[in-house]
Amino acid sequence: MLAMNYRGPYRVRVDRKPVPVCEHVQDAVVRVTRTCICGSDLHLYHGLVPDTRVGMTFGHEFIGVVEEVGSQVGNLSVGDHVIVPFNIACGQCHFCRQGLFGNCHEANPQASALGGIFGYSHTAGGYDGGQAEYVRVPYADIGPCKIPSTMDLDDAVLLTDVVPTGYQAAEMAGIQPGDTVVVFGAGPVGIMAARCAWLFGAGRVIVIDHIDYRLDFARTYCPAEVYNFRSMDDPVVFLKKTTDSLGADVCIDAVGGDAAGSALHTLLGTKLKLEAGAATALHWAINSVKKGGVVSIVGVYGPTGNLIPIGNVVNKGITIRANQASVKRLLPRLIEHIEAGRLNPKALITHKVPLEEIADAYHIFSAKLDGCIKPVLVPPSARG
């Protein structure tokens, strides 16, 4: 089969690999019909995530048709077209039982802090991912969800990560009616977080980034007030001034370790790797939120440490909430929102690229060329 092959930072290609098989009685093998490149794949692509091995296949956002099931799979049948959440969850451990499907303790032997994620380095379990024609899906009875017959496949593929992560960012923020919400990052997840902030009753939504075409998109899609931080002397002062000098009720970090905007964080975090990524957005979020406010983090950082103003977290009485999205928990509600027309995820897709052209797709997304917001890869068998 054709599959993405990581060769080192900024280098990927498509090669032939063996078709995966069921390695466990609760596995399924899925033929991929749509797969995305996620903003967090760029952290791998840029060499920021430890234990990213040459030869691995990335991809944690994919949908596909079930081709084979293990002997203990009862909920899925061959031929079912399924949404596969990006996190691998057993459904019965201490954490899954509490709805923390993003924190399963039975899917990742390499780390105790992080659960299992498809195609996201050995730090996330060492699973090959979905940027391929076929993928092995463990615990097939737990995570995968059949795609409703009326749902567009382009909407479905964004339910694997982008929509639930954006939604959970807003949910974790505990937004109360009338709250001012600032979202750092106008990537797909930030845009979705800003869109979902309204679902929780936000009174004002502000999006901060430095890419104008993405801000333009967010302005109309979310809709939101948008600002380019390159046009400001100091984004924190700007945000204080625009919120009666008190700060926002809620700040959402939808950027993570690849942030721009601070030479110090960029040098330490992305160039020298002495921080677990550049924590610029998180730094700004902590300093821009109101005393007693909430900072919600869905941006991805590495496992070591970051320079952030933790003293201000204490002095301002900030609540920080963060997690990998619990996709399985959120899917029923999000499907309702899409079917009711309240969310339109597929509008985020700007590029549909054949799987064979993956190197170009990664470069376009990483370098933010050609107005790219969300690239979707389509394997040959799904192109009809």
Add this chain to the structure above:
Amino acid sequence: MRNLPIDPSKIPGWGADANPENDPTYPMRDRSRDDKGGMNWPRPPQQRQTVEILQSIERNNLTAVFGTSTPPSGVSGAMRRQAFKYSESEWAHWLMLMAADRVNVVEGLVQDFGRGTVPNIPAEMGFRSELQHNRAGLVRKAAVSGAVLALGVLAFRLLSSKDGSRHTRRRGG
């Protein structure tokens, strides 16, 4: 010093102000299904181990399932095995893994050449899309790289000729 077990219910005032409504983790965590136990859930069947799996020393067992992609091998594999002697809390663990990743890139090139394949690195880096969508940027990058290279060559030549003339003078004198 050995710690003694503590029964919180015996502590005067324990839970007096407990308020389940004041739960900042809700709805992410459904505490009604928290059995307060440890690792006592009915475990899924164990996946058969067919490749080497490096396991965090913070875990007490192998997870029921695991990925079998790209098992550790070569010099990078040896480095990864060393890294897994440290906990996730130690910088050494992560820095050794990052170093192993860089060594692994060189191993990947060797592996390609060993198979008789010359990797098309410009294609792997998406050069075609850069040419198509950012030609001006590409020209700028090429000009800057060319200038830096030319300056480097010039500096090297200057230094070499100074060394050479000093050498010649010494020999001549």
